[in-house]
Amino acid sequence: MKTKTVVSTTINGGPVEFLCEPRQTLLEVLRNTLGLTGTKEGCSNGNCGACTVLMDGQPVVSCLVLAVEAEGAELRTIEGVACAGHLDDVQQAFLEGAALQCGICTPGFIMQTETLLEHNSTPTEDEIRFHLAGNLCRCTGYDKIVRAVQAAAAKRQAASQK
């Protein structure tokens, strides 16, 4: 009943089981139970996007998902983006373009950008801004973030044409 439940998921490609109460959000469990603190907490009410993770391929705000709902789901978090110690194109572009200051919003922006580029390899500025509308940043003023997304898209595009 109100007792803890075992939840089986796949996180960043590997099987992960955890014990949680129904009242715990996925964000809480990722950070506090599983130590995956790359996913950030901003607002806890779905508005800022800092806690964005991918659930069965779809971007979701993990503060508005109950951890028990993740049973059987495939999750991807910011920890799963870099490959063998190498930053991926989006991370690299954010770093090179100074698209972050305090960095709290960054994991969410990067996860959300990954889903954009997966479906649209050549997004326009309008499309980038619309897709990232659910992610808030109080430091950068967004422009450098948009440029970084454009740079990452261009780099991937160039690599795919080689």
Next chain:
Amino acid sequence: MHAFDYQAPRKLADAITQLSQLNGSARPLAGGTDLIDQMRVGRLAPQTVIDVKKLPELNVLQADDTGLRLGAAVPCYRIYGNEQIVKHYSALADSCHIIGGVQIQSRASVGGNLCNSGPAADSTPSLIALGGVCVIAGPQGTREVAAEAFCVGPGKNVLQPGELLVEIRFPAARPYSGSHYRRFIPRNEMDIAVVGVGAAVELDPSGKTIVSARIGLGAVAPTPLYAEAASQMLAGQEVNETTLQQAADAAKAIISPITDMRGTREYRIHVTGVLVQRVLQAAVQRARGETIDYRPGR
């Protein structure tokens, strides 16, 4: 968050039994984008949360020549990802594109939007415009309620304890018909509507005369409204500035908006008139097979 039990039934009958046995102390959970936050801030404290996303009946999404069946728990991204809906039930796709941001759209359902029963809910005017009928299941069986009769006050609706919204059904798309939803917000995206308008029109084959129209209004009364007189006076009329203006005036006559931080009562009345005309015009263009100059977020 307070402690609660979690159930995820796989059969509709089980969900109804659980809901009615727990009479009043259980809440259905669809995408959770309203419910989880309401529980977090302590506005709602159900003893049991019943996840309805595993019920096949609530996941139906089927558009064919008999009409559209939209399961109550289907998330927005599946709705605007469906080509038939984009083409034949465009207003619904328009609504789903602007509910929250992309992350919210991954989870938020139209059923949840309707059952949360907010006056400014962005999908409800479209459900009204498209002639949606809510299919409700409960311990006493199944009943149907027109979309415009579902909400009865801010946060209140016709659901009785133990009842669940199963799906929303829409009539088959008619030839020479088109629809649109648009809201006015001070920001470009991620905001609550100052006014929201959904409209659907059917034209005659010449594309000049309106055969029938339906207009739904949001954020201008305690519940979303069907602008019945405005809709009916358009039937048989030629599409022109005067007729659209008259419909807009008739729509303005039935609203009772409030003044709040998003706008005054007078402002909302004015914006309603402007939006009704623009949305009707866009629905007419779509009915003529033209593409409209509209991009969400601008």
